[in-house]
Amino acid sequence: MNSIVDKKLINYGEAIYEACYQEMEIDKNVFVYGLGVDDPKGHYGTSKDLHKVYGKNRSFDVPLSEDGLTGIGIGAALAGLRPIYVHQRMDFLLLCMNQLVNMAAKIRYISSGEHSVPIVIRAAVGRSWGQGAQHSQSLQSFFMHVPGIKVIAPTTPHDAKGALIASIRDNNPVVFIEHRMLYNNAGYVPSSLYEVPFGKGRILKEGNDITIVGVSYTVEDSLRASELLKGVGVNAEIIDPISLSPIDYELIRKSVSKTGKLLVVDNGWTTCGFSSEIITDVAINCNNVSCERIGFSETPCPTTPSLENIFYPTPQSIAVKANEMCGGDSKWSPPEQPAKEITSFKGPF
Amino acid sequence: MNSIVDKKLINYGEAIYEACYQEMEIDKNVFVYGLGVDDPKGHYGTSKDLHKVYGKNRSFDVPLSEDGLTGIGIGAALAGLRPIYVHQRMDFLLLCMNQLVNMAAKIRYISSGEHSVPIVIRAAVGRSWGQGAQHSQSLQSFFMHVPGIKVIAPTTPHDAKGALIASIRDNNPVVFIEHRMLYNNAGYVPSSLYEVPFGKGRILKEGNDITIVGVSYTVEDSLRASELLKGVGVNAEIIDPISLSPIDYELIRKSVSKTGKLLVVDNGWTTCGFSSEIITDVAINCNNVSCERIGFSETPCPTTPSLENIFYPTPQSIAVKANEMCGGDSKWSPPEQPAKEITSFKGPF
Amino acid sequence: MKNKFNNEKAYYLYLLIRKSEEKIIDLYSTDKIKSPVHLSIGQEAIAVGVSLALKDEDIIFSNYRGHAHYIAREANLDKMWAELYGKSRGTARGKGGSMHLNDWGKKFMPTSAIVSTAIPQAVGYAFALKYKKQNGIVICYHGDGATEEGVFWESLNFASLHELPIIFICENNKYAIYTHQDKRVKNDPIIERANSFGVKSKKIKFGSTEDYYNVTSECINNINNKSEPYLIECVTTRWKDHVGTGDASDLNYRDMREIDFAIEHDDLINLEKQLSSDVIKKIKLQVDRELENAVNFAEASNFPNKEELYDNVYG
Amino acid sequence: MKNKFNNEKAYYLYLLIRKSEEKIIDLYSTDKIKSPVHLSIGQEAIAVGVSLALKDEDIIFSNYRGHAHYIAREANLDKMWAELYGKSRGTARGKGGSMHLNDWGKKFMPTSAIVSTAIPQAVGYAFALKYKKQNGIVICYHGDGATEEGVFWESLNFASLHELPIIFICENNKYAIYTHQDKRVKNDPIIERANSFGVKSKKIKFGSTEDYYNVTSECINNINNKSEPYLIECVTTRWKDHVGTGDASDLNYRDMREIDFAIEHDDLINLEKQLSSDVIKKIKLQVDRELENAVNFAEASNFPNKEELYDNVYG
Numbered sequence A, B: 001m002n003s004i005v006d007k008k009l010i011n012y013g014e015a016i017y018e019a020c021y022q023e024m025e026i027d028k029n030v031f032v033y034g035l036g037v038d039d040p041k042g043h044y045g046t047s048k049d050l051h052k053v054y055g056k057n058r059s060f061d062v063p064l065s066e067d068g069l070t071g072i073g074i075g076a077a078l079a080g081l082r083p084i085y086v087h088q089r090m091d092f093l094l095l096c097m098n099q100l101v102n103m104a105a106k107i108r109y110i111s112s113g114e115h116s117v118p119i120v121i122r123a124a125v126g127r128s129w130g131q132g133a134q135h136s137q138s139l140q141s142f143f144m145h146v147p148g149i150k151v152i153a154p155t156t157p158h159d160a161k162g163a164l165i166a167s168i169r170d171n172n173p174v175v176f177i178e179h180r181m182l183y184n185n186a187g188y189v190p191s192s193l194y195e196v197p198f199g200k201g202r203i204l205k206e207g208n209d210i211t212i213v214g215v216s217y218t219v220e221d222s223l224r225a226s227e228l229l230k231g232v233g234v235n236a237e238i239i240d241p242i243s244l245s246p247i248d249y250e251l252i253r254k255s256v257s258k259t260g261k262l263l264v265v266d267n268g269w270t271t272c273g274f275s276s277e278i279i280t281d282v283a284i285n286c287n288n289v290s291c292e293r294i295g296f297s298e299t300p301c302p303t304t305p306s307l308e309n310i311f312y313p314t315p316q317s318i319a320v321k322a323n324e325m326c327g328g329d330s331k332w333s334p335p336e337q338p339a340k341e342i343t344s345f346k347g348p349f
Numbered sequence C, D: 001m002k003n004k005f006n007n008e009k010a011y012y013l014y015l016l017i018r019k020s021e022e023k024i025i026d027l028y029s030t031d032k033i034k035s036p037v038h039l040s041i042g043q044e045a046i047a048v049g050v051s052l053a054l055k056d057e058d059i060i061f062s063n064y065r066g067h068a069h070y071i072a073r074e075a076n077l078d079k080m081w082a083e084l085y086g087k088s089r090g091t092a093r094g095k096g097g098s099m100h101l102n103d104w105g106k107k108f109m110p111t112s113a114i115v116s117t118a119i120p121q122a123v124g125y126a127f128a129l130k131y132k133k134q135n136g137i138v139i140c141y142h143g144d145g146a147t148e149e150g151v152f153w154e155s156l157n158f159a160s161l162h163e164l165p166i167i168f169i170c171e172n173n174k175y176a177i178y179t180h181q182d183k184r185v186k187n188d189p190i191i192e193r194a195n196s197f198g199v200k201s202k203k204i205k206f207g208s209t210e211d212y213y214n215v216t217s218e219c220i221n222n223i224n225n226k227s228e229p230y231l232i233e234c235v236t237t238r239w240k241d242h243v244g245t246g247d248a249s250d251l252n253y254r255d256m257r258e259i260d261f262a263i264e265h266d267d268l269i270n271l272e273k274q275l276s277s278d279v280i281k282k283i284k285l286q287v288d289r290e291l292e293n294a295v296n297f298a299e300a301s302n303f304p305n306k307e308e309l310y311d312n313v314y315g
């Protein structure tokens, strides 16, 4: 579909903006709302000035009422509109669970298809520079757990634009997971409209020694880990699942049947997490694959840098684990090279 | 501790009542609240007339405000009280997620131990007789996922009493999962006060051929399945984890290292569920164990009996799966014998 | 402009609701209706009065206690009964049951069994009507207990902020299950609170069907002149148990004279008084026939087959 | 009984807050404070006036914008600064940071960065005081935006129903981040709404420190006579950006004259006017010394070591 198109080098945030802008242009039922979407910063620029282009009723700020506003979006969706509800942090979705799980995920089923709920819930995962326990959570597993909700977490600008377009056009409630540390990553993005489909993952780097599956920002970590691993002759295959519900199990199964080793790097806690789902599928459906998982430490996220740095998986910790799984020297410690987007971040929020 | 004590044959609901009654007697900081706790039915009798015994301020009804009342319980706990908040259905905890995950689970950590939150959240899982999509959910995996919260789901009257006592005395937020279909199950229960500790599971039936792990009501299903399996010469080991967070991984690992086969029967959806956590731990820490999981169908729960019956795992479906895993005839279909507590249930709620 | 109150139609709808609920009571012991039912008996005047004031274009949001709202809207009775029976010709092919009725043809939206959760959706639907410059107003039925959920006030705030065409119909039967309102809020505050949230509110105590028709018509006229939300608090009495078909008199949770009083003042009697015996006879026959057909329709329908379990999880 | 307003102490606390916030501004560019800060500059009069009216036994619930509340309560300044630095001698050994200060010695409870989530906890604490027949009153600081969360109204309903000893201090700085209150609610409704929820409410526009002291003392006297909740809406001005140390003047999200006006009427000037130059001199020296000590304490402290990551997840 987007075979011969002109591409621009833009960042992740701009890609999301472009998806919103273009979909709002072709479908007047699409509207964007959420705290600060029409303020001067426009949620990392992703909704900046959309109200000036499309009018105050198609991009508007709201009271602090996450529960109610989720239901209001669902009601608007029932009436045929296509709401996009933007959240500054995924932690705030904890105020929306009743509407998302008890209502959005159920309405189509309890009406046997008479109604559906085409709403997109955009949520940014916070990280680094003292976000602390309440502004850093990444709760994809909650939504993966619930039938009736789709979940997608693009990593690249290309997939961010295409996945958001697919989400807006989808007739189901979609939780669209963004990550603060990805907004400034640049990539080539087609100017045209295109969809990155649900249920299809991507091999970002081919390799034969081990399969590493990340999610959202940890895909980035994993790619960097694979660079470090080259230093010890380990050739890792890096998979970006993109779509978390439905998941492209096939892609992962095929990869591990080749490598025989699976390391899942969770962007979140591992217990009943994304990583446990991936490993369980492989354990059930593939033979003799050695599996490991790493993710957030099993604690709330601490604010102080000295602990925050070790709370998260890093390219180094991923590489060390992968190297061990490949029989490498467990004493190997690759050079610490903190991610530029993290070290360069100076707030204020 | 409860070695030589007199035991009474009482049911699961009475065991919970006894735990509340006796703990309230010895600790005046313990109080019970929730919708209908002091009404004539007293939540399946588990809180019946406690207000008459201990006074209106220690067992009281509340407005319909689950979010606020969770925070109110947390605040009371911060002041040194030990609140027990009772919910008629676990589905209603979806209104409490912000307080439970963003606050209760975090306060001890963000105050570095200065404060803790000794609150017990009792929630009954609904099942059967047209409970439908919004009164049947069993969301243990949400709480297992979050560090800072403990989760316990006793199956027998003995464990119900002991686990509730342990939960009340615990200094952390505890989600205590009950099941409507267990309330009338009888068992011998010590009259004394005793604790069933967190982090310790139980082998309810020993066996060498396959390990079956259930949770809450599906432990009951699994025991019945093991009876059916005897008919085809399969000797199943049935494990009741009781405590879901922390989990007694050791017990399960030991069992599967003996049987070489693991079937987890989830009382809930399986994606990122309890079952995926158990299988993942085994996949990582044990060798050559063949694993399978079954649980709720990946749909909302339908109301009509013809679909509700096939939505849930049953002793039959468990036995068939286990027999298959043991190399038995996949055509084997054991006699349908619907559970008495389910067939006998006639509402009205 | 407001039309005259149609006494004959009111009587017909009122009777159809009453008889339908009573039919459920009769049949319940057979266990053919395998799910909780929250009966509307005693509260019919509200549903009938409100519904008679509405146009086809108007949208209805109700709740688990929705039989009266559904029938008063003249939604499909056969399908409702098939749904109660869990049959595949029901409003949700059996997947919803009594707590999740819906009839899109009558713009009767799927109801929720979680208290207060449909409230913001009703507001969102009203927002969409304004967004699309579409005619119609939204009716949002709810109980007194529903006003205690925070989401209720978040919803009212948004409705007033955006001046949305919606009428909240608060059916205040004074109880949430067995708990009296006085144990849940101080001094009967609903309309005062709603007013402070920018929603013009009016309270009617034990009103007649015509009272509810009149006040609803009035609100609709106002909205047609100037779009803004209204709330009508209707003080009423639930004759039966909260759920199920009994009357819970054994529980002594309330003074049963509350119910005796309500039965004495049942508006069905007043409505009947104003009709000729022929008309009454005709209507009673019609009601019995429709109800019999509906039950037969349910009986004659099949249960959904196993394959349907996985249908409509996603669209 | 109410004591006389202590002008000297008010000046001292006010200045200590102001200087501490300004110190943060000075140091922020060094990136030694690696976390978001929500400054209280411009809102000090409220915290100081309220705190001077309190007893040791009273409990404070605040929020992420809590520096002023913390310092006005005379909580440990060294530990606050160590916490801002993420050091192990901080109020939460570095795990909390600016958004999660606490000082149990002063009954200053851990604050939350999720708007409105500490409100019900404050109510629950007040419930516990009554339950245990303990003296003391709960002070619950929150912003104007916090009143839009449903949980706020659930909390007020419970507080009035149970007649709890709590005072809600609503710091209405008119903005939630960059969004003016008029874009979030209709006609400035906070006290009317609170009254309808059974919480007696009073509004004070741009009050002086003494005004806030007086109204708080008054409420406390009332509560000592009859336990029930109160709300004081304090209309104030946030001089700086919502978060961080800038003033966001480049964003044009507001008329900067609002801030000019506030600066002109800064109550620090009035408080100073009423003191002798010696006293002023003495206090300024003391403030500078305490602040210098606190910063040095923070600088001299160590970061928590890796092992601490897993401490205090469970108790």
Ligand SMILES: Cc1ncc(C[n+]2csc(CCOP(=O)(O)OP(=O)(O)O)c2C)c(N)n1
Residues within 6 Å of the ligand: B035, B064, B066, B088, B092, B095, C065, C113, C114, C115, C116, C142, C143, C144, C145, C146, C147, C171, C173, C175, C176, C177, C242
């Ligand atoms: C959020 C939530 N809490 C509790 C319940 C259990 N429940 C079902 S109906 C009901 C009473 C609601 O009272 P009211 O709103 O007055 O409606 P009524 O049943 O009287 O018509 C309760 C507490 C629920 N279904 N949802």
Ligand SMILES: Cc1ncc(C[n+]2csc(CCOP(=O)(O)OP(=O)(O)O)c2C)c(N)n1
Residues within 6 Å of the ligand: A035, A064, A066, A088, A092, A095, D065, D113, D114, D115, D142, D143, D144, D145, D146, D147, D171, D173, D175, D176, D177, D242
């Ligand atoms: C539940 C929730 N929603 C949104 C946010 C993001 N946020 C942080 S502070 C703030 C503004 C709150 O305004 P107000 O209550 O008036 O307090 P102020 O910051 O003005 O003191 C918002 C929207 C949050 N932290 N929590």
Ligand SMILES: [Mg+2]
Residues within 6 Å of the ligand: C143, C144, C145, C171, C172, C173, C174, C175, C176, C177
């Ligand atoms: Mg009621």
Ligand SMILES: [Mg+2]
Residues within 6 Å of the ligand: D143, D144, D145, D171, D172, D173, D174, D175, D176, D177
């Ligand atoms: Mg504000």
